[in-house]
Structures are given as C-alpha cells and as structure tokens.
Amino acid sequence: MTDENSLIDRIIAGEQQLYAELINRYKGYAFTIALKILQNRPEAEEAAQDAFIKAFQSLAKFNREAKFSTWLYRIAFNTAISYKRKSKNIFQSIEDVHAGQHQEGEGKVEHDDKKRFIEQALSRLSDADRLAVNLFYLQEFSLEEIADITGMQANTVKVRVHRARQRLAEELKSILQKEALTL
Amino acid sequence: MNEENEELRKFTDKPGGENDELGAIDRYLKSVRIEQPSANFTQHVMSNLHRASAAALGLPSRNKMLMLAGILVTIGIAILLLAGGAFESVTTITVDQEILPNNQIREYIPTIPFNGKLVINIVILMNLALAFMILDRAVLKPWFERRRHA
Numbered sequence: 001m002t003d004e005n006s007l008i009d010r011i012i013a014g015e016q017q018l019y020a021e022l023i024n025r026y027k028g029y030a031f032t033i034a035l036k037i038l039q040n041r042p043e044a045e046e047a048a049q050d051a052f053i054k055a056f057q058s059l060a061k062f063n064r065e066a067k068f069s070t071w072l073y074r075i076a077f078n079t080a081i082s083y084k085r086k087s088k089n090i091f092q093s094i095e096d097v098h099a100g101q102h103q104e105g106e107g108k109v110e111h112d113d114k115k116r117f118i119e120q121a122l123s124r125l126s127d128a129d130r131l132a133v134n135l136f137y138l139q140e141f142s143l144e145e146i147a148d149i150t151g152m153q154a155n156t157v158k159v160r161v162h163r164a165r166q167r168l169a170e171e172l173k174s175i176l177q178k179e180a181l182t183l
Numbered sequence: 184m185n186e187e188n189e190e191l192r193k194f195t196d197k198p199g200g201e202n203d204e205l206g207a208i209d210r211y212l213k214s215v216r217i218e219q220p221s222a223n224f225t226q227h228v229m230s231n232l233h234r235a236s237a238a239a240l241g242l243p244s245r246n247k248m249l250m251l252a253g254i255l256v257t258i259g260i261a262i263l264l265l266a267g268g269a270f271e272s273v274t275t276i277t278v279d280q281e282i283l284p285n286n287q288i289r290e291y292i293p294t295i296p297f298n299g300k301l302v303i304n305i306v307i308l309m310n311l312a313l314a315f316m317i318l319d320r321a322v323l324k325p326w327f328e329r330r331r332h333a
Binding site: 016017019020023024027028029031032035044045048049052053056060114115118121133134137138165166168169170172173176 | 204205207208209211212213215217218219220221224225227228229231232328
C-alpha cells in the first residue's frame with residue numbers, strides 16, 4: 001500500500017513511465033470488469049484502456065483512504081457502463097466466433113452447450129447484478145469492495161448476489177426448456 | 184461484515200446447490216477466471232497518455248474557451264445596443280384586441296408594459312454570471328491546479 005502510494009506520488013510528480021507498472025498490475029481485473037458488462041472483447045479492451053487514461057487524469061485527486069485498485073475498478077465499471085449506453089449494438093466479435101468454433105468437435109458439445117446457456121442466462125441479468133455475481137465468485141473481492149466498485153451498499157450487494165443466483169437458475173431452466181422443445 | 188461474506192460464500196459453496204441449475208451455475212461461475220487483455224494493452228495506454236497529460240496540465244478546452252468568447256461578445260453587443268438607446272422605449276403588450284373577440288369577454292384586459300431596458304439588463308447580468316462560472320472552471324481552476332503541482 002505504501003509502495004503503491006509512493007509510486008502514485010512519483011507518477012504525479014512527473015515520472016509518467018511508472019504508470020505502466022500500475023497498468024500491468026491491474027489490467028486483468030479492469031479488463032474483466034469491462035468484459036462482464038460489455039460482453040465484447042474489443043469494446044471491453046477499449047473501455048479498460050479509457051478507464052486507465054481517466055484514472056491517470058484524475059490521479060492527483062485520488063483519495064488515499066481508499067484502495068487504488070477499488071478506485072480504479074470503479075472508474076472501469078463506470079466507463080464500461082457509459083460505453084454500453086453509447087453503443088447498444090450487440091455483436092459477437094470475430095475472436096469469440098473463432099473461440100467457439102475451436103471448442104466444437106472436441107467431444108465437449110454438451111459441456112459447451114451448458115456453458116453457452118449459462119452465459120445466455122447471465123446476459124439477461126442487469127449489468128450491476130452480472131458484475132456483482134462475477135466479482136463475488138472470483139473470490140478476490142469482499143462484499144464491501146464489490147459495493148465500492150458498483151456504487152451500492154454492501155447489504156444490497158449481498159441481496160443482489162443471492163437473488164441474481166436464483167434468477168440465473170430460473171433463466172437457465174427456461175432456456176433449457178425452450179431448447180428441449182426445439183429439439 | 185466479514186461474517187456476512189463468509190455466510191454468503193458458504194451458501195454458494197453448497198455442493199450441487201439446491202437444484203441442478205443452481206449447481207451448474209455455481210460450478211460455472213467458480214470456473215470463471217480473470218480475463219487478460221491483448222499483449223499491447225499497456226503500450227497502447229501509455230502511448231495515449233499524452234492526451235491525458237494535456238488535460239492534467241490544465242489547458243482549457245477549445246469548446247469552453249469558444250463558449251466564453253461567445254458569451255463575452257453577446258454581452259458586448261448588448262451593452263453597445265443599450266448605450267445606443269435601442270431599448271429606451273417602453274413597449275406594451277395588448278391582449279384584448281383581435282386575439283379575443285369582445286363579445287366573449289366583457290372585462291377590459293389591461294395592457295402589459297414591457298420594459299426592454301430592464302430585460303436586457305437582467306440578460307446581461309445573467310450572462311456575466313455564466314461567463315464568470317465558465318472562466319472559473321475553464322481557466323482559473325486549472326491554472327491554480329497547475330500552480331499547486333508545479
């Protein structure tokens with residue numbers, strides 16, 4: 001924490017190149033947060049990059065009482081939400097199509113189908129619910145941290161995670177029923 | 184709150200969950216790992232930081248400066264017109280003629296005096312307040328911020 005604070009001080013003082021260290025440290029989570037909201041890799045990457053630039057711009061205003069990571073993830077969350085509002089177009093990236101094609105034909109069709117159905121059910125959740133559930137299951141975040149990132153109360157996060165799980169189960173059930181009918 | 188964290192985690196850790204769907208969801212969500220962006224992610228952000236540096240230096244944005252200039256020009260024109268006596272005469276707005284036929288409304292509707300000079304003075308004052316706010320946000324605040332970090 002102290003190391004991080006001194007690093008931030010040096011960046012603010014003008015050692016701009018040190019910011020790369022912070023990017024490398026947190027890019028995975030920032031990108032994952034954006035991806036869970038946008039559900040599109042190129043867009044998520046752009047949003048995550050934008051979040052890091054915004055964080056750099058506001059670095060001097062960063063309140064040291066909070067964790068830098070939580071503050072950054074909040075920026076990533078808000079940036080991803082605004083990206084989603086800007087472009088409501090849902091498109092599947094070429095990368096994702098390729099990934100799907102590679103997985104098929106490996107004798108894992110059933111497993112992949114289930115995964116696809118769960119992802120479909122997840123996409124029906126609200127952005128905040130989907131992110132809260134994903135962050136919670138990543139085991140790295142406490143309810144308080146998830147609350148800070150998403151701008152909710154910790155108790156609300158707890159209720160949301162619980163309800164989102166139930167809703168996911170219901171959605172999955174209805175998807176599976178529809179699939180069974182089309183067979 | 185840590186107890187609540189543990190409680191919820193224990194709840195989601197139930198093997199198989201309450202039904203098949205919940206079990207499948209729990210297993211899937213637990214298998215989700217951190218996604219990694221492309222290899223040139225850091226490089227890309229670093230190369231775009233110059234954009235951020237300009238903002239951090241507190242250079243006023245072009246739009247704000249144009250808006251400020253526009254407001255000042257408007258104030259200037261309004262003052263010139265006012266000084267030239269363009270709004271000296273008191274106009275009246277009459278509503279009981281032509282618009283409303285007299286056989287429907289018996290009572291006399293008074294004319295409303297419209298003091299152009301007063302209205303323009305109010306507009307100038309409001310513009311001045313707006314110009315000061317923009318000047319503060321676009322020029323003064325960034326300038327003091329830059330001096331603080333220098």
